[in-house]
Amino acid sequence: PSMDKYTVCALVIALGAFVQFKIVFTQNSRNNLTEIRPKAGRCPRLLKVVPSRKGCACDQDCPENHKCCVFDCGAACVPPSLNKPGVCPRRKWGYGQCAEFCYDDSDCPNEEKCCSNGCGHECTVPYKVKPGRCALPQGTPMCAEYCYHDGQCPEEQKCCRTTCGHACSKPC
Numbered sequence: 412p413s414m415d416k417y418t419v420c421a422l423v424i425a426l427g428a429f430v431q432f433k434i435v436f437t438q439n440s441r442n443n444l445t446e447i448r449p450k451a452g453r454c455p456r457l458l459k460v461v462p463s464r465k466g467c468a469c470d471q472d473c474p475e476n477h478k479c480c481v482f483d484c485g486a487a488c489v490p491p492s493l494n495k496p497g498v499c500p501r502r503k504w505g506y507g508q509c510a511e512f513c514y515d516d517s518d519c520p521n522e523e524k525c526c527s528n529g530c531g532h533e534c535t536v537p538y539k540v541k542p543g544r545c546a547l548p549q550g551t552p553m554c555a556e557y558c559y560h561d562g563q564c565p566e567e568q569k570c571c572r573t574t575c576g577h578a579c580s581k582p583c
Contacts, residue, residue: 447471452491454480456514462487492517497537499526501559506530538562543582545571 450470458480464472465487467479473488480489495516507528516524519534526535538560548571557578558570564579571580 450476450478450491452476452478452493453515454478455489455492455517457518458482458484458487458489459517460489462489464488495519495522495524495537497522497524498540498560499524499535500538507533541567541569541582543567543569545569545580546583548572548574 447469450473463474463477465485467473467486467488470478473479476491477488478491479486492515507530509530511531512533513519513525514532519525522536523534524537525532526537528535539562541561541564554573554575555578556576558564559577561569564570567582568579569582570577571582
């Protein structure tokens with residue numbers, strides 16, 4: 412017995428609703444269902460701060476922007492792990508150590524981000540991205556890497572792709 416395409420589609424949607432969307436509903440005092448959405452950010456991998464509250468069931472149990480996260484010691488309300496501004500640098504060549512020195516930006520001090528080193532991850536000072544965007548390469552046969560990030564370019568110029576490399580140019 413084979414299933415028709417409508418049955419398969421309905422099953423995929425139902426599975427997605429339970430697995431992917433993670434939307435929870437609760438009943439209020441009038442027996443109406445109210446949607447509870449998770450707060451922004453991710454739970455940090457390790458508990459590095461004193462929790463604002465211990466013993467929570469969902470993000471709404473936590474004050475302000477704190478999230479309900481599960482650690483070895485149980486569920487606790489903690490500040491979320493957010494991505495820091497900036498862009499991880501491109502690897503110039505080769506690979507770094509094949510070890511995980513960090514798992515996300517919250518593992519890194521100050522403005523450093525958790526970036527790939529070609530084999531593992533390590534805390535790295537990010538590149539600042541200048542405003543504007545690069546024009547499409549115009550067939551200039553410059554096959555060299557004259558820059559790796561915007562910070563290496565003068566004034567408002569950005570590090571843009573050429574036909575086979577990168578060079579500083581005015582943004583469009």
